[in-house]
Amino acid sequence: MTPRLVQGHELPKSVDVHHAWIPMPDGVRLHARIWLPTDAHEQPVPALLEYLPYRKSDWTSVRDAERHPWYAGHGYASVRVDIRGCGDSDGVFDDEYSENELNDGLAVIAWLAEQPWCTGKVGMFGISWGGFNSLQLAAMKPPALKAIVTVCSSDDRYDNDVHYVGGSVLGIDMTAWAGTMLAFSSRPPDPQHVGDRWLDLWRRRLDHVTPPLLTWLSHQTRDAYWQRASVCEDYSAIEAAVLAVGGWADPYHDTVLRLVENLSAPARGILGPWAHQYPDRATTPGPAMGFLQETLRWWDFWLKDIPTGVLEDAALRVFLEDSRPPVTAPGDVPGVWLATEWPAAAMRPIALPRASVPSRDDWVIVHTAQHVGVDSGKFFPYGNLTDLAPDQRADDGRSVAFELFVAEKNVTLLGNPEVVLRLDSARPRGQIIVRLCDVAPDGSSRLVSRGVLNLSSRQGRDRVVPFTPGEPETVRVRLTGLGVRIAAGHALRLVLSSTYWPWVWPQPEAGPLRVHLPSSSVTLPILDPARTPERDEVRWESAEHSAVAEPVVLHQRRARGPDGREMSQREIRHDVETGRWRLLVDPAYGGSRTYPHGLVYGEEVHEAYAITDGDPLSAEANSRWLVTLGRDEWQVSLRTEQDVTADANNFRVRARLLAEVLSADGQEVVETVADRTWDELIPRTAG
Structure with a gap:
């Protein structure tokens, strides 16, 4: 709304x-x-x-x-x-x-x-x-x-x-x-x-x-x-x-x-x-809330000593999302508001059931393709049409999956799940990625939580401890918090992978991982059914903003990608012959516009991420910006480029910055204010 x-x-x-x-x-x-x-x-x-x-x-x-x-x-x-x-x-x-x-x-x-x-x-x-x-x-x-x-x-x-x-x-x-x-x-x-x-x-x-x-x-x-x-x-x-x-x-x-x-x-x-x-x-996703009115209650109490009752509010007012299709722009989503103290749910351990791939002597191998993660969605969703993670069936199928349960009645999860894995790594370096998905009866899979563990940081994020192949260890992966109601008839799926590009940079020479199923489990934050509300326990005022007397004029223009053509917000390309996967992104931060004070602002941005199957050292990430600013005779242009690659020992960062003063019509360069380049190697320690 x-x-x-x-x-x-x-x-x-x-x-x-x-x-x-x-x-x-x-x-x-x-x-x-x-x-x-x-x-x-x-x-x-x-x-x-x-x-x-x-x-x-x-x-x-x-x-x-x-x-x-x-x-x-x-x-x-x-x-x-x-x-x-x-x-x-x-x-x-x-x-x-x-x-x-x-x-x-x-x-x-x-x-x-x-x-x-x-x-x-x-x-x-x-x-x-x-x-x-x-x-x-x-x-x-x-x-x-x-x-x-x-x-x-x-x-x-x-x-x-x-x-x-x-x-x-x-x-x-x-x-x-x-x-x-x-x-x-x-x-x-x-x-x-x-x-x-x-x-x-x-x-x-x-x-x-x-x-x-x-x-x-x-x-x-x-x-x-x-x-x-x-x-x-x-x-x-x-x-x-x-x-x-x-x-x-x-x-x-x-x-x-x-x-x-x-x-x-x-x-x-x-x-x-x-x-x-x-x-x-x-x-x-929405719906929106009356944020300004709610924060005014906060300010009035703490800054004006007006008794607005903010200390009588629950410690946490949280939206519990209902099961829904895994679309990238869902609009207003169904759910219910809960007012609660925190933490709110009891932690319940669940043993890992049979895996989606064959196991041997109770061990399952996790060794996934480099392009697992192309359906991870945007790290920072801004509310654009392609930001959220799409249907996870493809990434689920490329990974090792476990159907934890099929809900006989609605099950509410609220908090941070944790996965315990008895794990062996074939290489000193590696990583394990864990996802939780809400799977509908039609097979569609919606991502609801995920977690990453760089194996070298398993004993603490402040140190690098290589894994010793052949010596299994117990590791813990804390997943992102979630607040969902798994609908009756839906399954909760746990998914393991050893790669997740471009969400995380692949480790060099990462080999297969082995997981011992009887020694592994997941702990879920399950809210007492008696505490799950049937109707909203929190009511918000409708959203409102101050009106702008002279609105900004938006210029709808898409970014142009590396081949010069206009981009969609998100596009995945797969060259079957070479095994190269490429993700092209227009982050759609805001675009070009004219402001009431006469400033004309132009913005084109694109990002690209590429990797080749079987080669963790083939990962590449690119960023390109073109910004123009002008008012009357004042016209300037700024371009930045950044390319990141890595070999087994170093990250390589190459960047360029070009800043120019332009003619009054913006068509000619009057002065190059800066043209700087960087090409540097940074040793791979934990990364």
């Missing part, structure tokens, strides 16, 4: 928009857009901060306009700040969640609290990056920060972010997001805000930029680099009140469960069916 648009005259307060430069201790200035109630100087209000690298003047401006004016109209100073070296802020960007970023964040919070229009109380919110740094800054205890709302974020930078999963390199998003951040951190500021300084600022950014993948791949275990700013290292450091929000289709949803369980500060969780989006946006 499309959110209702709230016109300015419907808001309790009228709103003005201001731009401000916020000084940092080292002299760098960050640029801020502030939506402020018109009477805030006479009646000061609390401040809400969203702090991002994603460019408020263009990339997030649509999303910003949906919520910042709404908050301001309800009596808050709603503030959007570009991180150092990004968007219109001064300085250079160094890395995600860097010491500079977090120290600047502390300075911004202090500055907001000191403004004459502010009561001295500050809240912070954000989705993804903004949700991450909300948690991280809360752990640094700035006195003015009283409460946060963190959406689709993670408390664990190593094992629950875009870099690694289960100790394995994320092939699909380690590389794609690194390419994205290379493009983001290389864009110029807007002359409308920085004036004639824009070119000098851009040159400085381009001189400083480094492909982030070089850093991320240099830390293949959970070392100090990842521990810093992972709030799971010390949950007790957070004292501000935390409302954690996520969606089952988002890869970060387990953070909601961990925060609710582990925080000593006041904490509540909301976990719905959503993708990597704010849950008031009309994307799939």
Whole structure:
């Protein structure tokens, strides 16, 4: 359902928009857009901060306009700040969640609290990056920060972010997001805000930029680099009140469960069916909720001392999805809302039944083709038409499957399954991937949970311990949390594979694995049938956004792929002669558009992933970005390329950055501001 648009005259307060430069201790200035109630100087209000690298003047401006004016109209100073070296802020960007970023964040919070229009109380919110740094800054205890709302974020930078999963390199998003951040951190500021300084600022950014993948791949275990700013290292450091929000289709949803369980500060969780989006946006899967109204209850209690009853809410309000077809864009999905404490379900062990492949002396061999995983879906579903994993029958058939049970009546699973395997590896390196699928009577298979274990990290993510072939060990694989009601007549299927491309990068020379069935099991979080609601225990208001007086004009244009033709969002190609599998992706981040302030923004992105059967060293991941920005006579262009391959000993990262000033019509190059290339080898340690 499309959110209702709230016109300015419907808001309790009228709103003005201001731009401000916020000084940092080292002299760098960050640029801020502030939506402020018109009477805030006479009646000061609390401040809400969203702090991002994603460019408020263009990339997030649509999303910003949906919520910042709404908050301001309800009596808050709603503030959007570009991180150092990004968007219109001064300085250079160094890395995600860097010491500079977090120290600047502390300075911004202090500055907001000191403004004459502010009561001295500050809240912070954000989705993804903004949700991450909300948690991280809360752990640094700035006195003015009283409460946060963190959406689709993670408390664990190593094992629950875009870099690694289960100790394995994320092939699909380690590389794609690194390419994205290379493009983001290389864009110029807007002359409308920085004036004639824009070119000098851009040159400085381009001189400083480094492909982030070089850093991320240099830390293949959970070392100090990842521990810093992972709030799971010390949950007790957070004292501000935390409302954690996520969606089952988002890869970060387990953070909601961990925060609710582990925080000593006041904490509540909301976990719905959503993708990597704010849950008031009309994307799939839905339905959407009145997120702004619900967060207003949070802010009013913690920042205005209004008794809104938020502490009377259940620790976790969670959507239990019903069995449904495995489609990539399901729209609003069926299910029911549960209000519960956490944890909620009892853990029930189940022995592994007969496998889908022959076994010998109670051992089954897991040795799957390199292209198992082509139906894994997008790591970050944004609500696009092809984001979710499709029917899993093909990948199930290429793997080793176990039908755990056929439900005689509805069975509700809520929590994190865990698989225990007695396992032997034919090589010192390898990985095991576990999936759980809801299988309908017609044979269709819907992915509901999965887990990855790099065998070298089985004794801890902070170390590399090669496997000794011929010496079986017991390993544990924790799967992602799920909240599903398996319908009567449906089966729950457990699936094992030794490969999962492009979700995880294949290990070199990985050989067959053997699993001893009598010594292996799966433990499922099964909710007491008496506790499974028949009707919603939670009611939400309908979603609404602030209306934009001058809407952005979208230019519907698809990305052009490596062969120059327009792409679909997701395409799988198989060259039968060579055995080469190729996945082409247009991530459809937002596309080209014209903004009310006259900026014309162009964006073309494509990703490609390829692998050849029988050859784990044939894996290749590519990222391509083309961005154009223009207003009147100001026209610029930015291209980035990134290619990742690996041999048995090293990852190889090749990248290029080309930044140009164009003629007024955008057709000719006036100046090449930067043309930089990188070609570097990074030793494979855990990866």
